[in-house]
Amino acid sequence: MKLLDSLHRWTGGLIGLLLAILGLTGAVLVHKNAWTLAPHSNDPRVEDVRQLAATTQRLMADPATRPQTITYASDDFGLLRLAFQNGKGAYADQSGTLVTQWNSQWERPEIWLFDLHHHLFSGDAGETVIGIAALCGLFFVVTGFLLWWRTRKTFEWRLLPARMSRPAVVRHHRDLGVVIAPLLLLSLVTGAVLVFRPMAALLFGPGAPAQIDRALAAPPPRDARLAERLDWEQMILTAHARFPDAELRSLSLPRKDNGIITVRMRRPQEWLPNGRTTLWFAADSGVLLAARDADRLPMAVKGYNLLYPLHAAKVGGLPFKLIMTISGLAMALLGTLAVWTFWFKRPRRAARQSPTPNAVPSRRQAR
Incomplete structure (x- = not known):
């Protein structure tokens, strides 16, 4: 148990701050659409597909100003997000009129926060580091419960430590950790599996990763250049005709x-x-090459597709958003206090007692 305690403390001291950053940014991003400020962001989502098709045609018609990606408005965010090359972007209303633009992600906090939480500003390498951090977090939850079990009779619920002494902070850390453990497990397991797809085997069976890769694969690449003039409107109408309820x-x-x-x-x-x-x-x-109906995907793939909505609180409305907010804030608090106690509040080693010059030796020492 002493070895387990040392591993828990050392790993927490080294990676606790990263988990704190992930927890805090995750808690903020859960409510991203609510605090993103831009004109028309509260507009209701347009459901008329012909209007959306016409807007798409307008935005994509000119090759010089054509975005790389259009993300359409949702029920809780009434703007189109346009992504261009070199990190440039814009928001447009649902008629296609630009309402704000940016030349770098640093101009929009919702974008750089998302990049920090998902990639640590480092692309795929940062995503891998985050996945490793999530695995370390799972280790903390399991070992933390085992270490808490020895002191379970002293359990006391507190939102914050009774005082900022090391014993009080360590006790609060263990008690809060065991209370919030189910939520941390949800956040960490979903995050780890989303980064490391082979871990899906632990949730959905040994063959799940390969099945997910096959089911979510795009058609083989084609040797074709993007035409300057395409009937974008017809593509949208074709998609709607194929899946009219989508x-x-x-x-x-x-x-x-x-x-x-x-x-x-x-x-x-x-x-x-x-x-x-x-x-x-x-x-x-612009000819339709292939289509995938999510309703016909294998059960393991459908299960995998539930992980991100659970991780980011995209289901369950405000109550579930608040639950995942609590999970993120608790992770931030636990990680921060772990680093603080490890690096700045480490217990002092007791100094060796040496006999004073005038001390009288005992009989055993005099022999």
Whole structure:
């Protein structure tokens, strides 16, 4: 148990601040659409597909100003988000009129906070570090419960430590950790599996990772250039005709010259904000190449698609948002106090007592 305690303390001291940052940014991002300020952000979502198709045609018609991606308005955010190359972006109302633009993600706090939480400003490498941090967090939850069990009779619920002495902070850390453990497990497990897809085998069975990869794979790349003039409006209408009950969520230009335009939709039974119902169109002609119905995906893949909505509180309304906010704030508090007690409030080693010059030796010492 002493070794377990040392591992818990040392790992917490080294990575606790990173977990604190992830917890705090996650808690803030849960409410991102509520605090993102821009004109028309509270507009109701337009459901008329013909109007959305016409807006898409207007935005994509000119190759010089064409965005790389359009993310359409949702029920809780009434703007289109346009993403361009080199980190540039804009918000537009649902008629296609620009309401604000930016040349860098640093101009929009909701964007750089998202990048910090998901990538640590470091792309795929940062995402891997976050996944490792989530695994360390799972280790903290399990070992923390085992260490708390020895002192369970002294349990006392406190939101904050009784005082900022090391014993009081350590006691509060263990008691708060065991109370909030179920929420931390939800946040950490979903986060870790989203980063490391092979871990899906622990939740959905040994063959789940390969099944997920196959089911979510895009069609093979095509040797085709993006045409300057395409009937974007017809693509949207074709997508709606294929899935009439689905909500239009995004349109993306070809990536890495794969020759395919991607349209994502969200059917009523899907929890994932942007859905997994996907259509692929040829970049040179706009012809429909393939379509994927999220309702027909294997059960393991459907289960995997539930992880992000749970992690980001995209389901359950305000009550679940508050639950995940508590999880994030608790992680921030636990991580911060762990680092503080480890580096700045470490117990002092008792000094060795040496005999004073005038001390009279005992009989045993005099022998």
